[in-house]
Amino acid sequence: MGNQKIYKSFDEAVMDIRSHSSVMIGGFGGSGGQPTRLMLALSKRDIKGLTIIGNVAGISETTGYGWPKNSKPIDQGIFFKKGIANKIICSFPVPASQNPKSHIEKFWLENKDSVEIVPQGTLIEKIRSAGAGIPAFYTSTGVGTIIEKQKEIKFFGKKKYLLEHALSADFALIRANVADENGNLQFLGTSRAFSPAMATASKITIVEVDEIVKVGDLDPNNIHTLGVHINRIVKRRKNDMYP
Amino acid sequence: MGNQKIYKSFDEAVMDIRSHSSVMIGGFGGSGGQPTRLMLALSKRDIKGLTIIGNVAGISETTGYGWPKNSKPIDQGIFFKKGIANKIICSFPVPASQNPKSHIEKFWLENKDSVEIVPQGTLIEKIRSAGAGIPAFYTSTGVGTIIEKQKEIKFFGKKKYLLEHALSADFALIRANVADENGNLQFLGTSRAFSPAMATASKITIVEVDEIVKVGDLDPNNIHTLGVHINRIVKRRKNDMYP
Amino acid sequence: MKFHLDPAPRLNKNQIAKIATKFLKNNSLINLGIGIPSLCAQFIKDPTILLHAENGVYGFNKFASEENINTDIMDAGGNFLDMNKNMVFFDSVESFNLIRGGHIDTTILGAFQVSKSGDIANWIIPKRGIGSIGGAMDLCANTKEIIVTMEHTTKKNESKIVDKCVFPLTAVSCVNKIITDVGIFELDNNSLLLKECAPGWDPITIQKITDVTIEYDEKIIFMDIDDV
């Protein structure tokens, strides 16, 4: 494959993300799995109306969630602060303590339809389903709650389940520890989270990595995301200001 | 955890599998991922009426499928030869060339309901669903074919899909390369196949391995099957007659 | 929290957490919510009990000290963890297969309200804003056993055990046990059974601050001050 997937800069890698695209943001929330540099590059684009899909959505900047002390947390709120997104699909958009308000909460106060909350397990399975060619599945999560509203219901045995639909996106921005030139990825620790599923569920997946190695350097038994799902790879510089 | 999951013999590990149990057999078909010694131990039990669930079901003995030349292939047909099974759910029960007839085919000639053929991707997803708490999912596989019979149909957009239900079992017999004492497993190459999903979908999962290591000896980022799914571990002797 | 009717001090958060851990079984996989439940970890001494976090890890047992942080090793609450040899990592798909698939034995979590039928409300107080579901709905709908740890009353002295939850639900008919700062309760067949009273408390004083009728029998336990 050579290195045709390798991009030189974060800016170049997100250059074709247009207004009104849907963009998945990998990781779980917090600094570890977050594609911080790709997010910063995207946040500088002169576009609007993005739909953001991510798990813990915008609480790090206000609470420090998942960031080391004395760091400067950045989260998905950056797209709302910059005015380039108008919708987010996530599971955890507000901190347990509500002050100060995050950029996403401020936006939500004026645009109540801008935040769609999905139970976390349903959100990841919706994304996984999109990548796996499954248009919909049943789950008992959310039965008897507000999540049940306007959902199709079905009983299996005596138990009640909700029909949940696949969720895909135009782009996924993810972070991994290492990529080979074919795009095969390995993650470290809890930084894997939503990223492998998102890579399968989006038309274009862009990954920022700490290291790029030759094809054949990774153990073929331990590839966390298959290279066929990865379109672009950008290497992070050592020792920049974000963890 | 210590080593309470480690069993000394294959016979002991399968001792409580009773008549009319459902038993998943891991791997894909062929010698690599097949739990051959657990199968041999089970085949000696004085029980009857097992339901076997496995992918390529019984073609190795007659065709040598997936076994080295000059070896003595054993496959899931052994349970029918010994008369302890009366049902198999699988995707590939007969070889492309039909002679000589396998034990499963011979049994089928007298018991036409004894073989249930499921498309391979649907079979693995049914098993995965059972382990993942999803009672049913939709797939386009099998639309317009005999598989569609008596299935619920649903359109998503203009495309037609079939509803497929989760498939669980009482026991799973699988083979892995290495286990730690907590039951965390790693597989090699294409021997992984159906085994990780089966381990999540059965009440009791029993694994035969080439090697048992201490907890902490496996890379925590590269565990293929989580130890919580594994109940019993038996180590294979080096250099016995089966690959 | 102490009110003029209280016959004795209520248990503190650490005491509630410690009590909850005594109900955990050998060889079980446990999920701890944020708040009081997260305090349980320090009291779990059985090495066969594995702690699970939604973000893709189980087997952890303590937070990392500030000088020893690895941003790739975190729990679902955003706390960085120390490594130990029982820990394994996986992605969110597998993490929620564990939850949705019923592989978690016990979830301990907090609540705004619990009803006598076992409904739980713990994700949103509507007047406060958007709310956050996270993994709570998955955990409550699919875990074999749910233990709620919470203060018995709100800051306004309102009962958090109620006939019917007012706040939007997290899941229905799922709570098995409630451990509050005044007692241990079991929910069974639409009944609230008081099993143990905090030191200095008794069924009558507990009933006074509880909106649901309490049932109990002669086997009821009065905790000793030395046990908590």
Next chain:
Amino acid sequence: MKFHLDPAPRLNKNQIAKIATKFLKNNSLINLGIGIPSLCAQFIKDPTILLHAENGVYGFNKFASEENINTDIMDAGGNFLDMNKNMVFFDSVESFNLIRGGHIDTTILGAFQVSKSGDIANWIIPKRGIGSIGGAMDLCANTKEIIVTMEHTTKKNESKIVDKCVFPLTAVSCVNKIITDVGIFELDNNSLLLKECAPGWDPITIQKITDVTIEYDEKIIFMDIDDV
């Protein structure tokens, strides 16, 4: 296979396989069925084309010699493979996510019958026994492009391209291209378009052994004997 009406020898299996490979695109993920399709591997020289097998591997390119067998490295046909650096392994769940999720660009497979509407029958001849589906239904229902390679007629000289399949179907309306031992066909909008004729063959002689009306235009290609 040669019949008295044949104007020239039919292509052999290797020739059919070689022709099929010329339709494969750069950077594509390909699944090859058993029989003629498996012969394609040897003709693929583009290193960006990755071969996928249902049992959990892609990137392989050749069978292992008998003295170099590793039973943990096999294709879906039960053939042992040599390692190369492009290969990666995964389980059956992920393997079929690739298939069902539409991540396979092209599947090349054999067939008993193909209809002009693109239906394919390739998993059972009922009078012969149980039949085996394997991954064929998943591949046919979900791959972006399906190329069938097969002999044009049965041993009894019956057309395998038919108005309507008689054998039980593998999938409906999915075949894009058919490569037989006499020509290359495209299926489009319920029409059978003849694009290329094998050396010595022409539309009229091909029509004689085909049960479906063949369409073709002035751009039709007559293969040169040196090209196959």
